[in-house]
Amino acid sequence: MAERRPRNQGLERVLGTGALFSTAYGNVGSSIYYALGLVAGYALGMTPVVFLITAVIFMATAATYAEATTMYPEAGGSSSFARRAFNEFWSFFAAWGQMLNYVITVAISAYFVPHYLGVFWEPLRSAPLDIVVGIAVVLVLGLLNIVGVQEAAALNIFLALADFFTQLVLVGVGMFLVLSPTTLVENVDFGTSPTLANFLIAIPVGMVAYTGIETISNMAEEARDVGKTIPRSVGSVVVAVIAIYAFLPAVALSALPVENGETKLGLSEEEGGFAGDPILGVVQAIDFGAFQAPVEIYVGILAATILFIATNAGLIGVSRLTYSMGQHRQLPERISALHPRFRTPYVAILVFGFAACLTILPGQATFLGNLYAFGAMLSFTIAHVSLVALRFKDPDRERPYRSPLNVPLARGSLPLFTIFGGLGTAAAWVTVTVLNVETLIGGSVWLGGGIALYVVYRRRQGLSLTATETVPRAAAIVDHEVEYESILVAFEDEQYSREAVATAVKLAARRRRGIHVLVTITVPANAPIGASLPAEERRAREIIDSARIVGRRRVTGHWEKVRAGEAGRTILVEAREIRARAIVMTPPRRRVGTSLFGRTLETVLAGRPCRVIIEAAPGGEPEVASAA
Numbered sequence: 264m265a266e267r268r269p270r271n272q273g274l275e276r277v278l279g280t281g282a283l284f285s286t287a288y289g290n291v292g293s294s295i296y297y298a299l300g301l302v303a304g305y306a307l308g309m310t311p312v313v314f315l316i317t318a319v320i321f322m323a324t325a326a327t328y329a330e331a332t333t334m335y336p337e338a339g340g341s342s343s344f345a346r347r348a349f350n351e352f353w354s355f356f357a358a359w360g361q362m363l364n365y366v367i368t369v370a371i372s373a374y375f376v377p378h379y380l381g382v383f384w385e386p387l388r389s390a391p392l393d394i395v396v397g398i399a400v401v402l403v404l405g406l407l408n409i410v411g412v413q414e415a416a417a418l419n420i421f422l423a424l425a426d427f428f429t430q431l432v433l434v435g436v437g438m439f440l441v442l443s444p445t446t447l448v449e450n451v452d453f454g455t456s457p458t459l460a461n462f463l464i465a466i467p468v469g470m471v472a473y474t475g476i477e478t479i480s481n482m483a484e485e486a487r488d489v490g491k492t493i494p495r496s497v498g499s500v501v502v503a504v505i506a507i508y509a510f511l512p513a514v515a516l517s518a519l520p521v522e523n524g525e526t527k528l529g530l531s532e533e534e535g536g537f538a539g540d541p542i543l544g545v546v547q548a549i550d551f552g553a554f555q556a557p558v559e560i561y562v563g564i565l566a567a568t569i570l571f572i573a574t575n576a577g578l579i580g581v582s583r584l585t586y587s588m589g590q591h592r593q594l595p596e597r598i599s600a601l602h603p604r605f606r607t608p609y610v611a612i613l614v615f616g617f618a619a620c621l622t623i624l625p626g627q628a629t630f631l632g633n634l635y636a637f638g639a640m641l642s643f644t645i646a647h648v649s650l651v652a653l654r655f656k657d658p659d660r661e662r663p664y665r666s667p668l669n670v671p672l673a674r675g676s677l678p679l680f681t682i683f684g685g686l687g688t689a690a691a692w693v694t695v696t697v698l699n700v701e702t703l704i705g706g707s708v709w710l711g712g713g714i715a716l717y718v719v720y721r722r723r724q725g726l727s728l729t730a731t732e733t734v735p736r737a738a739a740i741v742d743h744e745v746e747y748e749s750i751l752v753a754f755e756d757e758q759y760s761r762e763a764v765a766t767a768v769k770l771a772a773r774r775r776r777g778i779h780v781l782v783t784i785t786v787p788a789n790a791p792i793g794a795s796l797p798a799e800e801r802r803a804r805e806i807i808d809s810a811r812i813v814g815r816r817r818v819t820g821h822w823e824k825v826r827a828g829e830a831g832r833t834i835l836v837e838a839r840e841i842r843a844r845a846i847v848m849t850p851p852r853r854r855v856g857t858s859l860f861g862r863t864l865e866t867v868l869a870g871r872p873c874r875v876i877i878e879a880a881p882g883g884e885p886e887v888a889s890a891a
Contacts, residue, residue: 282420283479283486283496284503289423290368290475291504293573295430296566297375298472299515300541301632304529306465307457308450308521311512317469318505320691323684324473324643326666327650328480329497330678333490333663334653336483338587338791341642343480344649346591348656350729352717355593357645359713361477361584362615363638363706368577369619371631372570373400378532378539379570382563388532388539394626401623404575405616408582411605411787426569429562430507433545437514440549447513450521464698467636467691470643472508476500477642478576481583484792485826490663515541518548538628542566577619578612582789585611590795592732595720606796607787633699637706640692647685654678734795749777751843752810753834755863756785756799759806760849763878764813767847770876771817776844780810780820781837783830783863792824831866838872845874 299310306313331344339346339354342361346354377396381388387396457465479496486492519527519537527544530536537544543562551558586608589599602609622631650666655675668679696703718728726732750767754760767778782803786794800822807820825833838846851861868875 279487280492280495283482283492284499285420285423287475287478287500288427288503290478290573290576291500292426293569294472296542296570297371300528300538302465302469303526304538305461307526309457309462310516313465313469314508314512316466318508320684320687321473322501323680325476325497325501327647327681327684328476329494329664330662330666331650332480332483333493334660336489338481338484340477340480341646345645348649348652351731352728355717357642358588360638360641363709365577365580366615366619367631367635369401369574370622372573373397374623376400376567376570379543379563379566382559390626394623397623398620400574401616401619404578405612408578408612408789409607409609411607422568427503429565434510434514437549441518442514443517446517446520450516456524460698463694467640467695468632470639470691471632471635494664515545518545579789581615582608582611583791586790586794590734607789630701633695633702634705636695637702640688643688644685644692647681650681748842748844749779750845751838752780752847754782754806755830757802761813763847763849764810766878768814770845778814778818779841780807782806782822783833784822784824785827786824831863834867835870843873845876847876847878849878
């Protein structure tokens with residue numbers, strides 16, 4: 264038998280530039296629906312300038328994430344970078360800052376959903392209904408994430424693109440109908456409207472618009488050709504986001520100018536403003552003629568949907584990050600434990616979902632924005648510092664992408680663009696902390712509580728505060744030797760058919776070929792792709808052992824973890840790699856309203872590289888092997 268070629272430690276990388284871009288833009292682009300109002304409340308007529316300043320800092324931050332992620336294509340973002348550059352304590356520190364970002368993402372996105380739905384019913388735009396509905400959104404999505412309802416990836420991509428093009432249309436129409444350079448100049452009375460302090464606070468708050476860039480880093484484990492797809496997707500997000508933020512604030516301040524030291528963009532609904540739904544306010548200020556009402560309804564529905572998805576993405580981020588922290592023994596394993604039935608990090612979802620609900624209760628969007636900036640600027644700064652350290656600590660590691668403007672120094676080099684970004688995010692963090700007492704108190708309580716939890720847990724476990732310790736994982740490969748030009752028998756999750764293996768044995772006997780069994784294990788969206796699933800892994804081994812009883816020595820096998828809907832693609836890749844002469848599969852149990860063969864089998868049939876044999880168990884139903 265020939266040794267089977269390793270394939271990314273058993274994980275298939277399937278995400279390309281388009282998938283990474285659309286997912287990241289769905290997270291970053293959603294922030295325009297609240298960031299514009301938050302910034303305008305502070306910066307007034309200087310809002311366009313604030314977004315230009317933050318765009319430059321964002322470009323430097325994106326370059327840092329692109330370089331560090333291509334060096335270490337693993338989930339974790341700034342936490343992973345800090346672990347490589349420094350030690351486990353700083354990795355936890357960065358991760359805990361990220362956790363604050365995710366909690367506030369959940370809270371602020373959910374809080375703004377009812378404001379945009381207010382296009383149908385006005386009371387939704389103000390307290391207490393906006394608070395009640397916001398909390399309800401978190402609770403519903405939390406429950407769905409615990410149950411493990413699959414995401415509609417194609418729908419998310421469609422909505423992200425629809426969102427992007429809608430914003431482009433608003434920019435184009437607004438520039439044609441309402442943009443006024445004269446009005447923009449008259450909006451500004453710097454030092455008074457806005458004050459210097461408010462202008463400075465607006466900069467870190469404006470960075471709220473860009474924090475979704477961490478998404479790409481956290482999906483690196485599932486990206487293919489990391490050296491190309493990561494930089495391209497990061498660059499695409501940067502261009503798309505800056506294209507919107509460079510012009511939309513100017514259009515907004517032209518449509519809703521500063522009058523008597525205030526703009527409706529920054530005023531609450533009770534004061535007759537649009538702080539809770541600034542994009543809807545811009546639409547109302549632009550005259551679309553006969554299409555005015557349909558456009559407002561369209562934007563209201565789209566914005567609420569995008570924010571709903573952003574809330575869900577925040578919960579997924581919380582659960583994935585918590586699981587990763589548990590695997591590195593930064594948090595008690597109980598917090599990152601998976602539900603025995605649904606295989607989702609239900610404790611983490613409950614704990615941090617509850618924390619998000621608590622932050623919604625006061626109904627203070629400005630406080631949420633400031634606290635978001637606190638955690639985001641902290642994470643970004645650690646990412647920048649880590650990359651500078653890695654230039655000297657690990658100078659010889661392959662870097663498919665480098666942050667620009669580098670100066671050789673000793674064994675490494677100084678990335679000037681990264682240093683600029685780090686100074687910018689550090690200054691923004693200091694500003695939002697020093698100039699806002701509530702943020703200082705809230706951020707300090709969050710960091711202090713997290714550090715205390717980390718220290719107590721590590722000490723009780725007898726672990727060093729700085730050494731990296733991971734929870735042991737089972738090996739992904741059960742038998743890594745496979746005969747090329749063999750028969751591939753594929754089973755999805757716990758499905759097993761003795762008849763399918765028997766058919767493969769007959770085919771192999773005629774041609775003197777080996778048999779390779781592939782079992783795919785579906786990992787929920789809110790757990791990392793490499794999540795340890797002991798029960799499912801044990802079950803996969805039992806299926807392979809059952810196949811060996813039928814086929815004896817000629818049978819080899821292994822299992823691979825996949826996302827929902829990716830099993831068919833994984834089977835096709837495996838068949839091509841081992842140059843299979845036939846694929847033997849069993850159709851799934853029929854459910855009302857489903858196709859005859861199911862999504863996985865249909866994918867295999869559509870892209871089959873060889874003969875596909877469909878073998879049903881007696882009675883027309885697949886047979887399920889009993890647990891050992």
